[in-house]
Amino acid sequence: MAELHFFTGTMDSGKSTLALQTNHNHAARGRVGQIFTSHDRAGTATISSRLGLTHEAQEVAPEFDFWRFIVMTLTQGGRIDYLICDEAQFYTAEQIEQLAKIVDELQLDVFCFGILTDFRTRMFPGAARLVELADRMEVLQVEALCWCGKRATHNARTENGAMVVEGEVIVVGDVDDPDEAPADVAYEVLCRQHHRRRLTAARAKAVSLAPEPLPFG
Ligand SMILES: Nc1ncnc2c1ncn2[C@@H]1O[C@H](COP(=O)(O)OP(=O)(O)O)[C@@H](O)[C@H]1O
Numbered sequence: 001m002a003e004l005h006f007f008t009g010t011m012d013s014g015k016s017t018l019a020l021q022t023n024h025n026h027a028a029r030g031r032v033g034q035i036f037t038s039h040d041r042a043g044t045a046t047i048s049s050r051l052g053l054t055h056e057a058q059e060v061a062p063e064f065d066f067w068r069f070i071v072m073t074l075t076q077g078g079r080i081d082y083l084i085c086d087e088a089q090f091y092t093a094e095q096i097e098q099l100a101k102i103v104d105e106l107q108l109d110v111f112c113f114g115i116l117t118d119f120r121t122r123m124f125p126g127a128a129r130l131v132e133l134a135d136r137m138e139v140l141q142v143e144a145l146c147w148c149g150k151r152a153t154h155n156a157r158t159e160n161g162a163m164v165v166e167g168e169v170i171v172v173g174d175v176d177d178p179d180e181a182p183a184d185v186a187y188e189v190l191c192r193q194h195h196r197r198r199l200t201a202a203r204a205k206a207v208s209l210a211p212e213p214l215p216f217g
């Protein structure tokens with residue numbers, strides 16, 4: 001039986017790598033996949049993993065209709081055995097419903113990969129619909145870590161190094177390299193406690209280096 005799979009984890013937890021590995025393993029057995037993504041950091045119509053792998057993909061815009069695309073391809077004689085869908089948090093709820101219909105009506109496996117929550121800790125509409133509809137949901141085994149060493153569960157956004165909790169929901173970006181100057185907009189994965197306290201690695205370092213206040217008035 002075909003299934004709708006949802007693999008999730010914070011940013012930088014290996015989702016795109018797993019998407020490309022999943023495609024590789026199926027393709028190696030002669031199966032034919034269709035690969036989709038939306039707003040990848042490497043540019044449109046590409047899946048990119050931080051381990052260096054990339055693959056061309058069909059870009060999913062909000063008006064893209066998965067059902068129409070797959071049915072058209074099949075009726076024109078194309079072969080599709082499975083779908084790989086990266087950055088699925090950016091898909092609309094309707095697009096996730098189309099993917100569920102593809103699983104049920106066409107018996108194609110659909111593998112979705114994406115983050116659950118945005119920088120405000122709110123679920124993306126596409127991720128929420130996947131939680132509601134997926135046959136299987138798996139949290140990635142490779143845990144991204146907060147600066148304190150605990151498992152990172154939340155994605156924080158920084159602007160010029162300072163954590164923010166307001167702004168546009170979709171802003172493409174990467175996790176900051178701690179050895180580089182902070183990017184205009186970047187992301188950092190944190191445990192819930194440090195996300196709540198807005199305590200990023202840079203701020204924790206600055207606080208720990210601040211001189212002790214003297215015990216005088
Ligand atoms: N230099 C490296 N050596 C080993 N593993 C790395 C290296 N750089 C990145 N990674 C691995 O790649 C993961 C990020 O993979 P990626 O597929 O890009 O994540 P995601 O799609 O979830 O944002 C990191 O969690 C880490 O495990």
Ligand SMILES: Cc1cn([C@H]2C[C@H](O)[C@@H](COP(=O)(O)O)O2)c(=O)[nH]c1=O
Nearest residue numbers: 011012115118119155169170171172173
């Ligand atoms: C939290 C959050 C993230 N994004 C963007 C930033 C990246 O371009 C992608 C996530 O990619 P990854 O492969 O999981 O690292 O999403 C965003 O637009 N808004 C957010 O709130």
